[in-house]
Amino acid sequence: MRDIRLLADPFDPSSSLEKLSEASPDSGGIASFIGKVRCGGGVEALELSHYEPLTLPGMDALADAAQERFELGGLVMLHRIGTMHPGDPIVLVAAAAPHRRDAIEAVDFCMDHLKSAAWFWKREKRADGWHWIEPREADHADLARWA
Amino acid sequence: MRDIRLLADPFDPSSSLEKLSEASPDSGGIASFIGKVRCGGGVEALELSHYEPLTLPGMDALADAAQERFELGGLVMLHRIGTMHPGDPIVLVAAAAPHRRDAIEAVDFCMDHLKSAAWFWKREKRADGWHWIEPREADHADLARWA
């Protein structure tokens, strides 16, 4: 199973995880990461914009790279675009693999690239209006680990 | 939320993940690993035995170590004992955290320790009977990363 998608509407990470698990009976391990809009901290909404001609092809190329680098039985990468609210899932990366560390590292690898090397721009709405989010230095350092 | 348990009966990792997610509204990230009995390969059943006076206290101490080492908003560690069949979940480790890499590394850390340093013994039933599973060399190397 390989499911790489941009989603304009809310989604349920649990049901995607279960589908991956069912579709990967010979993979003993499934690792996942779910990123959500944080509650608290004064964020009222979060908007993710993207550039269609680059974003999905970039995610597909990232999935290719993960499948080449790690021995995987399945890979799911779902990423929201549009406006989200606190508690809403933003991203799900899940990998099924015969060996535990392939699954965990594939998720780590994909998340680092989605954070720093995928064509998304994020802004938050606070009481005083919208603010663009700058990339964090830590995200670039995380990405550099895979070079 | 902290939920560290040994389970004698089948469990549903998805519902535990969802509970962790709901209980950790201010953690933007939730990482997880689900280990299942592999289908195929001729394994008909898997039995995990343990030593009660050590096993659960050991998992609690592991959870303490993870919470000390990483900034976590919640931690779930569920481990089956008894007889399982292909497709059955064996273990769920899930960590909620404000920062992605804390969540992912906490799961990695707990799994490495559960594999090589927790008091479980595993045997598989194949067509010719039961076989004890020896620890893998790779598991020891994985554990050594955290020393």
Added chain:
Amino acid sequence: MAVTILFLGPLRDIAGEDSREVSAPLDWPGLLDAVSGDVAAQLKEERVNIACAGKVLADKTLLHAEDGDEVALLPPVSGG
């Protein structure tokens, strides 16, 4: 026909518009002239990329957009 310049992410706010049509062909000096001074200053920063016709340019100063091409101005990303 023309070249469409697309302002993405925070560059949209700096430009005050989503996109702008300019006459083809469009090269790097032409692009810097076609946008506001604030946007031009951003474009000169290394961390701002340019895509032309769906491809990110390895060297944005070699931009050469023709009739019908879309030129996307890509500020630093912040996904996930």
Added chain:
Amino acid sequence: MAVTILFLGPLRDIAGEDSREVSAPLDWPGLLDAVSGDVAAQLKEERVNIACAGKVLADKTLLHAEDGDEVALLPPVSGG
């Protein structure tokens, strides 16, 4: 009263029993005498641990089990 020796994991198969009661006190030489030669050979391996009264011994040769203690013989683990 007595000391209970508990055979865990694969040691249970090697011993051919789950547990055995022996008279207290029990020390390391006494333990090696109380079990079969095959189990004793396993016990001498570094990767086999011993717990006494719920605590894993840092040095198993310092075993000193008293009346009512449980001595658990712990072969290499394979969890998760």
